[in-house]
Amino acid sequence: MTTSLTWIITGASRGFGRAIAEFALAGGDNVVAAVRNPESVADLAGAHPERFAAVEFDAADTARAQELVRASVDRFGRVDVLVNNAGRGYIGAAEEVSEADLRESMDLHLFGPAALVRAALPVMRAQRAGTIVQMSSQGGRLSFPGVGTYSAGKFALEGWSEALAGEVAPFGVRVMIVEPSRFRTSFNAPGTLRFAASRSDYADILAAVRADLAGADGIQEGDPVKAAELIVSLAHAERVPLRLPLGAEAVQRIGNAYRRGLEELDQWEEAARGTDFAGVPASVRPV
Template sequence: MTSQDTANRTADTGRVWLITGASSGFGRTLTEAALAAGDTVAAAARRPASLGDLAAAHPDRLLPLAVDVTDTARAEAVIAEVVGRFGRIDVLVNNAGRGLIGAVEETSDAELRDLMELHFFGPAALTRAALPYMRARGTGAVVQMSSMGGRLSFPGVGAYSATKFALEGLTEALAGEVAAFGIKALIVEPGSFRTGFAGGAALRQTATVLPAYEDTVGAVRTGLPDSDGRQPGDPVKAAAAILAALDAEHTPLRLALGNDALDAILTHANAARAEARAWECVSRGTDFDA
């Protein structure tokens, strides 16, 4: 079968996805959900061999790709490979990521920059590379896997939240820029889900640990890893919710997932509104006098 034959077959079998971080967690679950829906997935991972079972079960609709998201110089080549194989790209899911626990003072420049490369510059490069193909077809979707930590933050996760805040800001602007081309942008903000994230190598601690922050960060250092396997969120239901949001006539810009995420986001929004009102007179008193 030629590459054009594959592209023609793909055109009749649903959407074409590129999902990063597809070997585990939300990436794996989304890959499985897309395949179950009859779609085709280019599943990007640093170790694509871990996707062997899915590739064997869906040889025509699952393409494992060896991709390091932080290698932004390869972003255009990765997108071109997907388009060359399947004829198009309908949904880009920037999912690859990891956690970092540590106080701001404990976080080194290198740790912060590494996380920003993974959560911000990598997704930005892939998004830029995919947009020309989506604009040419007048359709497409960019899904940014953020977190409730992309809307609010708390002690111990400042670096992680900073990267997600940046991605959300970029995507909010993107949504307004590409809507006229028929392209959707969806920011997903999960709470605590049983993805293995909290208990695996994807969750790291800062190299520096200062005793001064034991009272504020110590509980996060132990509590987050200890929560693994007991989180309330079901990744399968999360994947179904993402697919439903993409299929909706009016796809939301932000989709909170989980009771914990929604409650925290609403509480944070209410507190921000109350604070703004409390300081309203000061805020409004800083313009030049008429």
């Protein structure tokens, strides 16, 4: 890595965010860590006083997005990479999750990242360069019983980000949506992963899912350090993929989801095509 970049990373105190921050700093980059408690990254501040800054920040607090971007520009003069990493899982059936909890998940996984992107884009457009890294999940491409609340935010983030990628490409700004499987972060840790109160109607349906997610802490197959190395190297590369699955399970499960979707499309293609007006030419769209 020959050119130094300036990063803003939310949720940088642990997990993917911490690993990305450490690897970026090791390569000579500048890092602005957006964390709830700056003391959680005091060791990084001590080790890299000239290239690291910690900013107290709640990733769901959209009102402070501009302040965070200003802190990066004031300290390092630019913003090259924005990593929207902060997030948490919430497990429960649709009837078990309250509206307030669903909205909280959407605030964290969609509205918070969107506010930060809007705050950073004027800087990146002026630079004619920048990379936006949206930390999604394999749960942003497929879902299953019990994870609808989490997947809702990640599906929304991916759709919003896919449109964003086309909007900002003419300004030299890239978007990369990262879709990890199970990585050895604190995602599954007690007190981090949240569970809705179980209803008897869904107890048997979700029992295996609840047990699997609660029991995964510390045995996940994904290595956050290897993931961070790949993400940082891509931020320095000439090209980035729009979507980047991480981990063998993510590649397998997302691939299976695409294949099932194509099979279902083929199965219903004739009936679906038959719902158009007869004789009306197909629309011609700009994209």
